[in-house]
Amino acid sequence: MSNPTKTSSRDVQDMIESEQISIIQRISRVQALQIVIVLLTIVVIFSVMAPDAFLTVFNLRAILMNTSILVVLGIGVTFVIITAGIDLSIGSVLVFSSVISAMVMGNLGATGWVTALIGLGVALLSGAAWGFLNGFLVAKAQVPALIVTLGTMGAALGLARVITGGIDLYEIPEVMVDVIGFGNLFGEVPNLVVLAAFACLIGGIVLHLTRFGLTTYAVGSNPEACRRVGVKMDRHLIAVYMISGTTAGLAGWMSIAYFQQTSIGGQSLTPLLVIAGVVIGGTSLFGGIGSIFGSVIGLLIPVVLQSGFIIIGVESYWQDVVIGVFLIAAVYVDSRRRQKAARGSGRKPKRFQIGGVQGKSSKKEGIK
Amino acid sequence: MALLEARGMVRTYGSVVALDGADFDIEAGQVTALIGDNGAGKSTMVKILSGTEQFEEGEVTLEGQRVVFNNPAAARSHGIETVFQDLALCPHLDPVENLYLNREIKRSGVLGLLGFMDRKAMRDRSVEVFTDLGATVRKLNEPVGTMSGGQKQSVAVARSAAWASKIIFFDEPTAALGVVQTANVLDLIRRVRDKGIGVVLISHSMPEVLEVADTIQVLRRGRRVATINSADSTVEELVGVMTGKLDEEVA
Known part of the structure; x- marks a missing residue:
């Protein structure tokens, strides 16, 4: 610093603040915190309006179970969106994986755990294969992710229909339905929810604590910079889309356990629901920002709204309207934040305003 | 012997000859400025020496050993880093x-x-x-x-x-900076040099080049036309060599 006397007090102040605020800042920087407040507000409102029906163990369990499959899909989508990509194919990959898995399990004939686990493996593999195709086309063939996954969205569902003749499969091992679909841990917590939570934990650890996760953020933040420092971009993108495919495969396996059948016709809106939830949870469509925790909260909101509306007797279609508003608001907040950051200096403008020296500070910034 | 020597570098883009047998030397512990008008071949030279582009003819030796950098990772593994203009x-x-x-x-x-x-x-x-x-x-x-x-x-x-253990390329590091920030960056460049690293500075600002560089090498139309000791040079001389005006006067 060539002008130490003028800046030193600010430096010291900055450093002290940076030590004190850092943890709070790091948390609050996650849009997820704001969205947690939104979720809690919604819960409180419904709880007050329908104290006997909404905040019951039965209803909360129903909410969590209805969110489980979406949340598992949301893990992969979070990874993909953080790289500034998109995956529209998850609903169809879910269907395709569940169909293949159900067929394999049906052919095995047995109804035990071995069959169920083979079915799980098949579902994960078929999901991963679709993910590989998506990733390969996005990374190597350089086709925009929107188009690639729009294409595989149609293709996966089409193939699932071709294979089954459009008729859902019902031959699901009993243990799957009994234990995964409707079993409980400690008698209260649905196993479906436990499984989803476990998947989120793994996804969260990989995204937030490992080198792979950090690279995922980096790729979304500045692909050119990554290329220049030698990040193997293609490999990473393929891996990320494979994660999304694999979580869709897991979701497919969970869905046949829960619904006791495949759901060929029932997933057309799923990708949009999941993407909306992930984006509401603070993951930026422009890449570089996002968290698994945020996605979980973002995906809970529509389910909680729907449940609440039904209980207080409002037509549940209102849920779609409210979610639409939330989605646009979330992206608005995100793009505002990006504009602010792009304008440079990024010191929180509020601080300048509070001190009433905005002009002075930005000038100093300029000549530093 | 210089830390890095590039001899007779040729690189063409279609019908455009970016480098036409250019030489370049980098010394350890010195700031070497690489200057030249637009299209003189500065960027191409740096891209080749940092591994992002390949040359067609010529030879590069690092500490006396012949080297070829097929990609940036290869250059980095030899201790060569680049500070990009867009950072x-x-x-x-x-x-x-x-x-x-x-x-x-x-x-x-x-x-x-x-x-x-x-x-x-x-x-x-x-x-x-x-x-x-x-x-x-x-x-x-x-x-x-x-x-x-x-x-x-x-x-x-x-x-x-x-x-970097050997060489850092600075590609117009101060192009987007204010006066004081520029001074800071030049300070950083000196500190890096004082660690014994060969620093290459590409810049359009002649005063800046004269201020921080030890030697200045001038490219014109894909060839090195001069190596100048910055201590006894002036902005006028540099501009003259860059544009070719000086040659005409001598001739």
């Missing part, structure tokens, strides 16, 4: 994460194999690098995107300095 930082990552981008320190043992990072070691080493350079990076846990231009520049320079 090539990830705005959403913090300075430590940017410094270690793609070179993160892994934890020891099983956790390391699983891809867990030793964030403390990364942070400690980053503090060391920043302090060593006297870089003005104040907040190690804030995204780089929220920092001022000067601080971003410091992070980018520190990243190259942390990894």
Whole structure:
């Protein structure tokens, strides 16, 4: 610093603040915190309006179970969106994986755990294969992710229909339905929810604590910079889309356990629901920002709204309207934040305003 | 013998001859400025020597050994780093994460194999690098995107300095900076040089070149036309050599 006397007090102040605020800042920087407040507000409102029906163990369990499959899909989508990509194919990959898995399990004939686990493996593999195709086309063939996954969205569902003749499969091992679909841990917590939570934990650890996760953020933040420092971009993108495919495969396996059948016709809106939830949870469509925790909260909101509306007797279609508003608001907040950051200096403008020296500070910034 | 010698470099883009048998030398512990008019071949030379482009004819020797850099990673493995004009930082990552981008320190043992990072070691080493350079990076846990231009520049320079053992290319590092920030960057360049690293500065600002460079090599139309000791040169002379005016006068 060539002008130490003028800046030193600010430096010291900055450093002290940076030590004190850092943890709070790091948390609050996650849009997820704001969205947690939104979720809690919604819960409180419904709880007050329908104290006997909404905040019951039965209803909360129903909410969590209805969110489980979406949340598992949301893990992969979070990874993909953080790289500034998109995956529209998850609903169809879910269907395709569940169909293949159900067929394999049906052919095995047995109804035990071995069959169920083979079915799980098949579902994960078929999901991963679709993910590989998506990733390969996005990374190597350089086709925009929107188009690639729009294409595989149609293709996966089409193939699932071709294979089954459009008729859902019902031959699901009993243990799957009994234990995964409707079993409980400690008698209260649905196993479906436990499984989803476990998947989120793994996804969260990989995204937030490992080198792979950090690279995922980096790729979304500045692909050119990554290329220049030698990040193997293609490999990473393929891996990320494979994660999304694999979580869709897991979701497919969970869905046949829960619904006791495949759901060929029932997933057309799923990708949009999941993407909306992930984006509401603070993951930026422009890449570089996002968290698994945020996605979980973002995906809970529509389910909680729907449940609440039904209980207080409002037509549940209102849920779609409210979610639409939330989605646009979330992206608005995100793009505002990006504009602010792009304008440079990024010191929180509020601080300048509070001190009433905005002009002075930005000038100093300029000549530093 | 120079640290790096490039001889008779040729590179064409279709019918455009970017380098037409150009030479270039880099000395350890010196700032070598590479100047020339637009289209003289500066960028092409730097791209070749940092591994992002390939040459068609010529020879590059590093410490007397013939080398060919097929990609930037090959150049980096020889201790050659580049500070790019656009800095090539990830705005959403913090300075430590940017410094270690793609070179993160892994934890020891099983956790390391699983891809867990030793964030403390990364942070400690980053503090060391920043302090060593006297870089003005104040907040190690804030995204780089929220920092001022000067601080971003410091992070980018520190990243190259942390990894380069032999050569750092600075591609117009001050083009987007104000007066004081420019002075800071020139300071950083001197500190890097004083560590014994060969520094190459590409710049359009002649006063800046004269201020910080030890020797100045001039490219014109794809060839090196002069090697000038910056201590006894002037802006007029440099501009004259760059544009070819001086030759005409001599002739």
